[in-house]
Amino acid sequence: MTRNRQILLVSRPTGEVSHDDFQLVAAAIPELADGQVLVRHHYLSLDPYMRGRMNAGESYAEPQALGEVMIGGTVGEIVASRSDRYRVGDQVVGMGGWQEYEVVDDERAGALRRVDGAAIPLSAYLGAVGMPGVTAWYGLLQLIVPQSGETIVVSAASGAVGSVVGQLARLRGCRVVGIAGGPEKCRAVVEEFGFDACIDHRQHGDTRTLADAIAAACPDGVDGHFENVGGRILDAVMRRCNPFARIAICGLIAGYDGAAIPLREAQRILLRRLKLQGFIVSEHMEFWPPALRELGGLVASGRLRYRESIAQGIENAPAAFIGLLHGQNFGKQLVRLI
Ligand SMILES: NC(=O)c1ccc[n+]([C@@H]2O[C@H](COP(=O)([O-])OP(=O)(O)OC[C@H]3O[C@@H](n4cnc5c(N)ncnc54)[C@H](OP(=O)(O)O)[C@@H]3O)[C@@H](O)[C@H]2O)c1
Structure with missing residues (x-):
């Protein structure tokens, strides 16, 4: 049996x-x-x-x-x-x-x-046509609300959620910069997923050098950020945010083992009038059907990898x-x- x-x-x-x-x-x-x-x-x-x-x-x-x-x-x-x-x-x-x-x-x-x-x-x-894809769709389109010509940054960019965020933002005419761990992931983020650039966070051990790399990849500053990791990645991106930038807090994986992940750049929220919004995708079931329709169509037609x-x-x-x-x-x- x-x-x-x-x-x-x-x-x-x-x-x-x-x-x-x-x-x-x-x-x-x-x-x-x-x-x-x-x-x-x-x-x-x-x-x-x-x-x-x-x-x-x-x-x-x-x-x-x-x-x-x-x-x-x-x-x-x-x-x-x-x-x-x-x-x-x-x-x-x-x-x-x-x-x-x-x-x-x-x-x-x-x-x-x-x-x-x-x-x-x-x-x-x-x-891509399930929970992670809907998470990307919701956080990007409902919270960051990207406009054509804006610059969007996403961490854990090669992952299930991050790779979809970047491709959806590109389809809406944004400049998209990923942050990922290691040269192989960064290469795929640009060559396979079509991001404009990708920063290897392992090459930048402190917030300042990571912020410098973000500044170089985002010459017009950051208008929207999709956060999957937290810690120094979030601090570094906040240093480069434009006034009124929107930050979707999707995940804080750097702290999932219980380590504290202090927010060291909190003053930027006031100085740059930033909007940070956390979300849980299962609390927004009304958005799943339109999200799955778009994601399914894009995957079936090969436009979302x-x-x-x-x-x-x-x-x-x-x-x-x-x-x-x-x-x-x-x-x-x-x-x-x-
Ligand atoms: N809010 C919601 O409703 C919702 C729903 C789904 C997912 N999420 C969140 O979205 C994020 C991405 O999820 P996913 O399924 O797409 O996972 P994923 O990106 O496919 O995999 C996780 C990635 O996070 C990075 N990572 C892992 N441990 C880390 C650590 N200790 N410090 C820094 N980075 C670490 C690694 O990427 P690198 O090697 O590139 O660093 C790893 O490949 C997670 O934070 C997850 O909790 C939230």
């Missing part, structure tokens, strides 16, 4: 995540009841927000329960159905978690979204996740489960 291999969270990390925080188990797949379907996951999405869910402290979402399957986005195919709404063979996106199969009640509102793997590769529904880092097998999910938190991924981090 097929077993469902799962990864449970068994302890809460203090500081860096370790392999010991996870446990691989194999569970029996229960018989389906009326109205239920069995989804076989093809891909699991690994995302930085999962690090926050591993903590017990205050957050915008409930912490991940200990002893339970780790939370996570999934895409796969229905392999058994006792539901009138879904048929065997339907391809669906869901929040199936770190496991190979999930039994889903078809009445759980929004649990599954049907997708078309013929038009767009299934994996893209977890990246993306990269993926793919680990193979559920047993390798913890290592891939730890790598993501150390910048070892290059583009959307996925685990292939088939």
Whole structure:
């Protein structure tokens, strides 16, 4: 009989995540009841927000329960159905978690979204045409509101969110400058994703030299900034912001292990009349349909490009996740489960 291999969270990390925080188990797949379907996951999405869910402290979402399957986005195919709404063979996106199969009640509102793997590769529904893409779309278009001719900066620019931010801003006529870790990522940001320039933050160990590099890449200053990292990257960009620049605080991954990331350039908020706005994409569901329409069209027509880092097998999910938190991924981090 097929077993469902799962990864449970068994302890809460203090500081860096370790392999010991996870446990691989194999569970029996229960018989389906009326109205239920069995989804076989093809891909699991690994995302930085999962690090926050591993903590017990205050957050915008409930912490991940200990002893339970780790939370996570999934895409796969229905392999058994006792539901009138879904048929065997339907391809669906869901929040199936770190496991190979999930039994889903078809009445759980929004649990599954049907997708078309013929038009767009299934994996893209977890990246450019999924939550990360919508995050980029929302933060850029609703908060930064880029105007043609403006200069937009984005950190973690080679990543799932950052690479989409830059390409959408370019399509709207902006000059786009990325910040990424290492020469290989920077080269791809310019050559594959079409950014105007990319700064390697590893080459600039302090805020001042990073700010100098941003000034050189942004001769007209910075009008909009999409922040994925925080710390000295945010400080350096704030030094180069034009009056009335808009900063979307999407992620602060530099502090996800619990390290403080002080804002050292706060005086610029007043001097330059800056607008900083944090957001959580799942609180803006009304924007998902228009965002997914645009992103899906762009990916299907080849005008929006993306990269993926793919680990193979559920047993390798913890290592891939730890790598993501150390910048070892290059583009959307996925685990292939088939
Ligand atoms: N607000 C929301 O609703 C929302 C939704 C989705 C994602 N997010 C946030 O968006 C950001 C990007 O997410 P993503 O899925 O696209 O991830 P990603 O960019 O594909 O991967 C994370 C990247 O962050 C950089 N990084 C990792 N650890 C770091 C550290 N300790 N210090 C500095 N940089 C580090 C690395 O890039 P380099 O090697 O280039 O430095 C790494 O490749 C994250 O902060 C995430 O939490 C927010």
